[in-house]
Each structure stands twice: as structure tokens, then as C-alpha cells.
Amino acid sequence: MDCLDPHTLIGLREWVALPELGVVGLRAKIDTGASTSALHATEISEFERDGRPWVRFTAHLGTLVQRRHRCEAPLVAHKTIKSSNGQAQTRYVVRTLLALGDHVWPVEFTLTCRKTMRYRLLLGSKALVDGQWLIDPSRSYIQDKPQVLTSPGAQ
Template sequence: MTAFGQLQVIGLREWIALPQLGMVGLRAKVDTGASTSALHASDIVPYERDGTRWVRFTAHFGTLVQRRHRCDAPVVSVKTIKSSNGHAQQRYVIRTAMALGDRVWPIEFTLTCRRNMRYRVLIGSKALVEGQFLVNPALSYVQDKPVLPVLESLPGAP
């Protein structure tokens, strides 16, 4: 069963895409204990474009083969995030479309170094609520990988 009423069931790990950033085929871990989602990023450089704050960064994804992708996105805010070990860190927050299964919706990501983590992307509870997902932690990769026709229908998709 992959649906429960209006809610779609997802597992602890799922394939996602970030089409507005030009990234497809990312493995993400669901973290219901985290409010905001997180994306592994380095070389983070803030700048201004047409009077708006933006950030340029290198996104890292892939587990066996490390892939990098240079991205630009408007800054939504800067948040202080406290990690599970109690360490507080200032992070840039961006908002971009995420595709999971057959759903595509905008979510917020904090940009942070996840170099020592197995998963380069965490999906937090706010994204799960907005996407109307139910998590079964006993399962993984329940939903199909996002397909190109769904991604191409997005405004600003590559």
C-alpha cells in the first residue's frame, strides 16, 4: 500500500529531485525530528542580485560516486540551527521545488556541510506536512524516482 487517504506513504529513505537547481537522482533520508530540510553544500557565497539576497553554493550528492553541482538561489532567511549534539550553527535557507514520487512542491532547505553523513539530503517534518506524506520507517524507496516529464512541467525547470 502506498497511500493512506490523502497521504502518500514514504519510507525512511527516498529518491528525490531538485529540478529548479538542476539536480536529479538524489538519495534523501527522512528525518521527522528535524523541522527544516537540509542540503549538503560547500563554497557558500552570499551576494546581492537586483536588490535581493542570493547565495551561490556547490551542492554535493551521490554516495558511491560523489557528484557536485554549482547552484544559485535566493536567500529566504538565515537561521540558527541546533544540531543533535547541541552545537548551534548559522545557516542560509533557500526555497526550491522538490520532487518525491509523483509530487512536486516548494520546500525550504538549510545549506550545511554534511560531508561526514551518509545522506547528503535530509527531508524534515515541515516538508513532509506540506507534501502530505506519511512515513513508514520500516520501508525504504517506496516511491518511484521522479521522472523527467513531471520535472519538465515545472516553471524554471531545466
Template sequence: MKSIDPANIVGLREWVDLPQLGIIGLRAKIDTGASTSSLHASDIQPFERDGQPWVRFTAYLGTQVQRRHRCEAPLVSLKTIKSSNGHSQSRYVISTRLTLGRHSWPIELTLACRKTMRYRMLLGCKALVDGRLLVDPARSYVQDKPLLALGDA
């Protein structure tokens, strides 16, 4: 039996950074039932930069005190997502770097309205697999706040 590195264990909730978007200190809910990760965004505007598709959007950080942060990222695709209640929705998909604890790797994020949700970001199973993480749902904030700074992206 292989031993499990505690650095690869996450709880039900964790602190994350999205340094390429300039987002530091965001609480994320870990959701093994969701395939794709999702970020609360509004004012989503597709545009072209150097002939390539990009998207501009406002990300919302914090739950009690709303902080807004304007972001731009290359557009990966437009994807139809089926929610847990059975509704289908078309969402923009971006790729960006995620930092969790001392780990950092690229993930895909859908941009969605999560204003009624407690957590502004959902970390889905594809990102967990790519990061080689194991979930202990009985715990929260297992990992320290990310160690990488914006300059390390």
C-alpha cells in the same frame, strides 16, 4: 476512518529531485526528528541580484562517487539550527521545489556541511507536512524516482 493513498506514503529513504537547482536523482533520508530539511553544500557565497539577496553554493551528489554541482538560489533567511548533539549553527536558508514520486512542492532547505553523513539531503518534518506525506520507517524507496523532468519546474 479515512483511507490512505499509497502515493502519500514514503519510506525512510527516497529518491528526490530539486529541479530548480538542476539536481536530479538525489537520495534523501527522511527525518521526522528534524524540523527543517538540509542539503550538503560548500563554498557558500551570498551575493545580490537585482537588489535581492541570493546565495551561490556547491552541492554534492552521490555518496561513493562525489559529483559536484554549482547552484544559485534566492536567499530566504539566515537561521540558527540546533543539532541533535546540542550545537548551534547559523545556516543559509533557500526555498526550492522538491519532487518526490509524482508529487512536487516548494520546501525550505538549509545549506550545511553533511560530508560525514551518508545522505547528502535530509528531508525534515516541515517538508513532509507541506507535502502531506506519511512515513513508513520500515520501508525504503517506496516511491518511484520522480516523474517530473527539469522542464516541468
């Protein structure tokens, strides 16, 4: 096996942050079978800011201890996603910075209700390719928790 850069290797689960949204300490599930990344969100509403479409939503963090965080982000698109059971759903798409380990890069997320899922954030293959990550599915939490500053006014 070639020598791998430990800074490019992640496991099946990792700690992430969304610094532009003020979200830190979020566990993510790495899912190479999903092309798009998804964030657990409710109370989603579209509005306009400076003539451009934005969305306001509540991000849900944590599984044992529920935390809610109000967020706003520019709306990138509406996307129809087909789930593994064949159901189609139209979702809002936002782009925001994702921090994983010492890497920070822009990722597109669909906003959807993931309350029945164990992980509130799913990191799909497009984000993994853009971040240039290699995955070892036999391991979890390889990278350190991201040490990022949240945006001004964030919790």
C-alpha cells in the same frame, strides 16, 4: 488499518530531485525528528541579484561516486540550528521545488556541510507536513524516482 493512498506514503529513504537547481537522482533521508530540511553544500557565497539577496553554492550529490553541481537560489533567511549534540550553527536558508514521486512542492532547506553523513539531503518534518506525506519507517524507496525536467541550462 484504513486504506492508505499509495501516492501519499513514503519510506525512511526516498529518491528526490530539485528541478529548479538542476539536481536529479538524489537519495534523501526522511527525518521526522528534524523540523528543517538540509542540503549538503559547500563554497557558499551570498550575492545580490535584482536588489535581492541570493546564494551561490556547490551541492554535493552521491556518496560512492561524488558529483558536484553549482547552484544559485534566492536567500530566504539565515537560521540558527541546534544539532542533536547541542552545537548551534547559523545557516543560509533557500526555498526551492522538491520532487518526490509525482509530487512537487516548495521546500526550505538549510545549506550545511553533511560530508560525514550518509545522505546528502535530509527531509525534515516541516517539508513532510507541507507535502502531506505519511511515513512507513520499515520501508525504503516506496515512491518511484521523480520524472521531472530540470530548469534550462541545468546539468
